[in-house]
Amino acid sequence: MKKIKIQPLLVSLLSCQAALAEIQLPKLLSEGAILQRNQPVKLWGKSDTTEEVKILLNQQVIATTLASNGSWQYRMKAQTAGGPHCLTFEASNKLEICNIYFGDLWLASGQSNMDLTVSRIKYYFPGEFSKINFPQIRQFSVSKGQSFDGPMDEINGGSWMPAQPSYIDEFSAVAYFFAKNIHRLENVPVGIVKNAVGGSKAQGWISNEALRNFPDDYKQAELLADDKYLQDIKKADEKKIKDWYRDLNKRDAGLDKKRTILGKTSQLWYEPLLDDSDWQEISLPQLWENNELSSFKGIIWLRKTIRLSSSAIGQAAILRLGNIVDADTVYINGKRVGSTSYKYPPRRYLVDSSILQEGDNVITVRLQVNSGNGGFVPEKPYWLQIRKNRIKLSGEWKYKIGAYTEPMPEKKFLEHLAPTGYYNAMQAPLKNLKFKGVLWYQGESNVGSPDSYANLMGVLINNWRELFNQPNLPFLNVQLANFLEPSTRPQESQWAEIRQAQLETLNIPSTALIVTIDVGEWNDIHPIDKRTVGNRLALAAQNLVYNKLDVIHSGPIFKCYQRDENTITLHFNHVGEGLMAGEQGQVNHIAIKAGDSEYHWQVGQLTQNNTVEISNVDNSGPLSIRYGWADNPETANLYNTEGLPASPFQSSEECN
The missing domain is CATH 2.60.120.260 (Galactose-binding domain-like)
Known part of the structure; x- marks a missing residue:
């Protein structure tokens, strides 16, 4: 038989082809991952050739699937909470990831107050972090990035980190306190996927298609999809900022x-x-x-x-x-x-x-x-x-x-304000995961245009539920904290308008509102007290997600008002075991407008029926009632006896 001699170049080409044919796993499926318990979980990856992929759980074959068209996936049956487990993937190469746990996976998203890390707040909580050891609380921090030419399949980077001293500084502070509560109460591993960018607007986290109802944002997203246009803007911005710094430092x-x-x-x-x-x-x-x-x-x-x-x-x-x-x-x-x-x-x-x-x-x-x-x-x-x-x-x-110097020149492209970019690069690649729920803390960057925010949030929530194919995905929404100097007179407030829009998200099923009007700081848009925020998120999760209906998870939410001669009575939902306010039951920071007049301060009084009564009101025409309506309503003092504050509101809703 004639022997065939394989030339070195051919050997090299075959070796390269074999290397290219290797299966690859996404960064989310890596050592130390936490996957959602009690739900079928998708396992997925890439391959540059058609081949069989054998999948093993703890050395036991659970499936064989075919890699084709550059990718493969398998829907693994639901697993109960626990671990550690090993997942092995065998094809032309073999990949194994261990220290895997099944538990509850939460998506923590929004802007800087969600992104803000433990490193920023740990000095205010002595003893909380120095000896921390929660190996079954883990965070995957999605690397920041943007894309304007469509959804990406893979994130730019990230890895799973346990809540232990070497890694805790990088945890979202809000998400850590939340996860600590859930881990303790449910006794299951808790995973956090932190997907947040400081300064980002809600529009940045919505798909291009879902933005069609917002013409200005949709038009901007279409413009940014032209890479040459975008790169030209970035280069021009970079040059003028660089020139400004050089001139300033030189002088x-x-x-x-x-x-x-x-x-x-x-x-x-x-x-x-x-x-x-x-x-x-x-x-x-x-x-x-x-x-x-x-x-x-x-x-x-x-x-x-x-x-x-x-x-x-x-x-x-x-x-x-x-x-x-x-x-x-x-x-x-x-x-x-x-x-x-x-x-x-x-x-x-x-x-x-x-x-x-x-x-x-x-x-x-x-x-x-x-x-x-x-x-x-x-x-x-x-x-x-x-x-x-x-x-x-x-x-x-x-x-x-x-x-x-003259003021720093403004950039034409402000990445944190751009629409759809974060959705494409950071959110869409998560589509194969299943989540227990979403923690959302955002809104500061939308304060300048509050009118559209309620609609934006409705679109965002539905957009994400479609992405993850979870139509009832719980969405826990943190309302903006008090900020800026307080006013002694009733005022118009875009911060209050955003809070009102956030309140209105409660009309969407499977949502909760976490009121933080009492944990802010007048001089800091990033208040230190992330523990209270995380604790209140955990209360909402217990009630809404873990079906512990006896847990009081919300402060009072305005329902309607009732007229009686020159007195009106405010009725609330979520009063818990009762309402409480200031000294002798006096409720502050109420403003009422009768007809076309201006808003005027009124003082409310708690009643034995867990309502708030306001006397000496002009009841001759339509009324508009506000509570806590200000950038920083520091005198707002209505709570339920569980210590949860009432949401600020503006309403003309009269009881039937």
Whole structure:
């Protein structure tokens, strides 16, 4: 028989073909995954050739399926809670993933308040995280990305992480507190798929097709689908921002040594021996709204000198500088200790043990104001902590302008506000998963256009239920917290309008509203108390999802009002074991408009029938009633006895 000699090139080609033929698993099906219990679960992957894929669960064959047209899938029968399990996939190659558990899988989505991690809040909950060990609470954080040319099959990245010290910092803080409750109450593994992006609008999480009823968003999505158009915009944006930074930094006198040599000093402004006798004084913290810096844009340098005893030598420290608007770089004794590029994160900088010294220590802040009012946010922590000793940093500082500039140019493409991009790149690739429910915390970025928000949320919820083929998928919606300075008069409020739209989502079946009007902070769009939010989400899940109907999961929800001469009575659902309010049952932050008049404050009084009675009301015409209707209704005080706050509302609904 004639022997056939295979040439090296052919061997190489065959090897490449074999490599290409290997089956692949999606990132979601990886080591440590938690899959939904008590429901059939889809297993899926890719292959570049037609071949059989054998699937084994704990070394037992459960199926053989055919890979064709580049992909394969198998619908595994429902599994009870527990683990660990191993899944093996055999074709031309063999893949095995272990430490798999079946439990309850929750999708945690929205914008920054859902995305905000444990690392940001852990210092406010001492003892909660230092020895944390919940190996059966796990999070998969979907890598952020956008696509405007249709839904993607695979996410950009991510991995499963357990709630243990090495990984807990990356957990969504809200989702962690929620999962901890559910894990304890249901005694099952709990998985969180965190799919959230700071600043994102609801439109970004809706499919292009579902946006057809919103013409402006649909038109924008169609434009962004033109990749050349999008890339041209991005390049133009990048150039003008880069030019703005380069020009600003070039003109900063505090960093320009050549320029300062010609003046009074040749020192850079963060050097500790700098002569700052000609610097002006300013009291901090404050935002520059009503002073000589109110219109300032550019670089401003601030310095404060503190005296330390010899005990500070060789000690590490923690520097807290509250929140700073917009960006900062901080030095102590001429050495850089930290920087933050945007206004929202709390400033918490670790100071190396080699930096502090006996006697004078100079703290210098190079503050960059991009647009709006800059400054140090009031009522935040400003101190240097050395062991248990805190040195107060509020009070008198010195400042000097490093450079003036025009406001930072606006981008034409603001990715976090763009429609459909996050749905395509981050949401659509999850379509093969089954979820126990959705945790949704979003709305801040839609405050500027509240009129369409209720419709948007209805479309989003239905869109997701269709994507996952779960028509009754529970949707737990966190209402926006109180924020901004309170008003002493009835006011129009777009924040209140968004809360009203969120309240109206309760008209959609299998939804719940988590009211957080009492956990916000006037000076921070990202309130620290994520534990209360997570706990209240867990209450809603117990009632709505786990069928524990005796669990009171909601505060009072307005039902209707009843007239009686010059008195009206407000009726509520979800009163629990009863209503409670302030001293002697007085209910505050009620405003009523009669006919075409303006809204006026009224005081309500709790009754024995768990209603709120309001006297001296002009009942001659139509009434519009508001409760908690403000950006920050700090005096709103209606709760049920379970401690859950009433939702703000505006209504003209009269009882039949």
